[in-house]
Amino acid sequence: MARPRTFDEDQVVCAARDQFWATGYTATSLDDLTAATGLGRGSLYGAFGDKHALFLRALDSYCDESTAAIRADLSAPGSPLERLAGHVRAMVSIIAGDVDRHGCLIAKSAAELGGADPEVAQRVNRVVTEAHALLTECVGEAQRAGELAAGHDPARLAGLVLVVLRGLEAVGTCGAPQSMIRDAAEQALALLPRPAAG
Amino acid sequence: MARPRTFDEDQVVCAARDQFWATGYTATSLDDLTAATGLGRGSLYGAFGDKHALFLRALDSYCDESTAAIRADLSAPGSPLERLAGHVRAMVSIIAGDVDRHGCLIAKSAAELGGADPEVAQRVNRVVTEAHALLTECVGEAQRAGELAAGHDPARLAGLVLVVLRGLEAVGTCGAPQSMIRDAAEQALALLPRPAAG
DNA sequence: CGCATTGTTTACCGTATGGTCCATATTGGG
DNA sequence: CCCAATATGGACCATACGGTAAACAATGCG
Numbered sequence: 262m263a264r265p266r267t268f269d270e271d272q273v274v275c276a277a278r279d280q281f282w283a284t285g286y287t288a289t290s291l292d293d294l295t296a297a298t299g300l301g302r303g304s305l306y307g308a309f310g311d312k313h314a315l316f317l318r319a320l321d322s323y324c325d326e327s328t329a330a331i332r333a334d335l336s337a338p339g340s341p342l343e344r345l346a347g348h349v350r351a352m353v354s355i356i357a358g359d360v361d362r363h364g365c366l367i368a369k370s371a372a373e374l375g376g377a378d379p380e381v382a383q384r385v386n387r388v389v390t391e392a393h394a395l396l397t398e399c400v401g402e403a404q405r406a407g408e409l410a411a412g413h414d415p416a417r418l419a420g421l422v423l424v425v426l427r428g429l430e431a432v433g434t435c436g437a438p439q440s441m442i443r444d445a446a447e448q449a450l451a452l453l454p455r456p457a458a459g
Numbered sequence: 460m461a462r463p464r465t466f467d468e469d470q471v472v473c474a475a476r477d478q479f480w481a482t483g484y485t486a487t488s489l490d491d492l493t494a495a496t497g498l499g500r501g502s503l504y505g506a507f508g509d510k511h512a513l514f515l516r517a518l519d520s521y522c523d524e525s526t527a528a529i530r531a532d533l534s535a536p537g538s539p540l541e542r543l544a545g546h547v548r549a550m551v552s553i554i555a556g557d558v559d560r561h562g563c564l565i566a567k568s569a570a571e572l573g574g575a576d577p578e579v580a581q582r583v584n585r586v587v588t589e590a591h592a593l594l595t596e597c598v599g600e601a602q603r604a605g606e607l608a609a610g611h612d613p614a615r616l617a618g619l620v621l622v623v624l625r626g627l628e629a630v631g632t633c634g635a636p637q638s639m640i641r642d643a644a645e646q647a648l649a650l651l652p653r654p655a656a657g
Numbered sequence: 658c659g660c661a662t663t664g665t666t667t668a669c670c671g672t673a674t675g676g677t678c679c680a681t682a683t684t685g686g687g
Numbered sequence: 688c689c690c691a692a693t694a695t696g697g698a699c700c701a702t703a704c705g706g707t708a709a710a711c712a713a714t715g716c717g
Contacts, residue, residue, distance in 0.1 A: 262691080262692060262693080263691080263692040263693035263694075264692075264693050264694045264695080265693085265694080266693090266694065266695095267694075267695080300695085300696095301694095301695060301696045301697070302696080302697080303694075303695055303696060303697080304694065304695055304696080307693085307694070307695085308694090
């Protein structure tokens with residue numbers, strides 16, 4: 262009935278996301294996007310609307326993958342505390358291995374647009390809320406398993422873990438050495454309140 | 460001998476800094492800057508060079524004030540641990556009171572330009588290094604005063620505190636509720652390793 | 658009072674921007 | 688084979704961008 266598309270929409274969103282990730286929203290031009298995706302302006306606008314809509318699509322893709330990665334880490338094999346530690350260490354690996362200093366697209370978008378763009382702010386806030394919920398669940402499990410002290414509100418404790426995780430990303434983006442990032446993560450894990458011995 | 464300037468350079472840098480702070484480097488136009496500073500393009504370029512140089516001046520101003528604020532908090536009256544806690548709570552107040560979601564200009568600049576602009580990266584890294592040094596000094600004092608457990612490397616502990624501080628800012632920028640920010644800060648302070656009782 | 662020197666103002670420049678339009682190409686249905 | 692329908696690619700548009708230049712204003716010195 263009509264000419265079929267020659268591209269895969271998800272692949273294009275992925276390419277656009279990498280471009281936005283590397284150069285930020287404002288500093289990414291339409292020419293950058295056509296070059297990154299291989300699509301002409303007409304196709305891009307026909308399929309996604311405009312630059313801002315494409316960015317939201319790209320951001321959504323990143324957010325979905327981030328949340329899925331957290332969920333995967335926290336539901337991996339192992340005890341609750343092992344899974345929590347595994348997630349923290351996985352984040353450390355990503356942050357310490359980020360040679361290009363692209364940072365996290367969510368943090369980057371929040372910094373660049375969060376204050377002025379409600380659609381971005383809403384997405385960023387949603388990811389943080391979901392991450393907190395997942396961490397809360399895992400902390401609760403660790404408490405019930407006797408790996409962490411009961412008597413602490415798991416949501417509050419998960420909030421601290423979330424703050425540490427975002428802090429690791431932030432200092433990494435600021436160029437802190439890998440050793441500081443690894444050390445801080447291990448200290449945070451070690452200082453989580455354990456049950457009284459015996 | 461020559462016509463005198465009609466503006467105060469520091470005041471102009473301050474106005475430009477606020478504009479960059481609000482809208483970011485790339486999204487701030489020359490027109491925004493002339494409007495914010497009240498100066499014409501000629502004066503701006505005559506006094507500062509170009510947009511990038513003016514941004515670096517603005518960033519330097521912000522960095523200097525930030526470092527000075529940390530130093531002031533950590534050398535306020537009170538015991539070392541009280542000063543450390545005072546600084547953390549001061550940061551919490553700033554973050555929780557940031558209704559406009561401007562965030563921290565250093566974090567914002569690091570996110571937007573840190574990966575591509577070595578001059579920005581260097582400044583950001585310097586502030587983080589200085590903050591770490593100041594925190595290390597204060598943590599060491601707290602250990603010597605018996606408020607924190609000896610036997611922990613003060614630099615490592617200070618790294619964790621720095622991570623938590625930057626994390627508080629990051630989650631604040633992401634729209635986390637004030638309660639989470641305050642809670643996380645208090646938990647972090649409470650979990651710092653104390654000397655064994657007795 | 659000139660005059661050199663510097664600051665200020667404004668018009669202007671070339672370019673890059675986000676976005677649109679249209680001619681062309683490719684499909685399936687009649 | 689033609690037509691409706693959608694996709695593609697590139698020319699094109701108005702505007703906004705960072706930056707420059709030149710005319711003009713204000714100062715101190717001689």
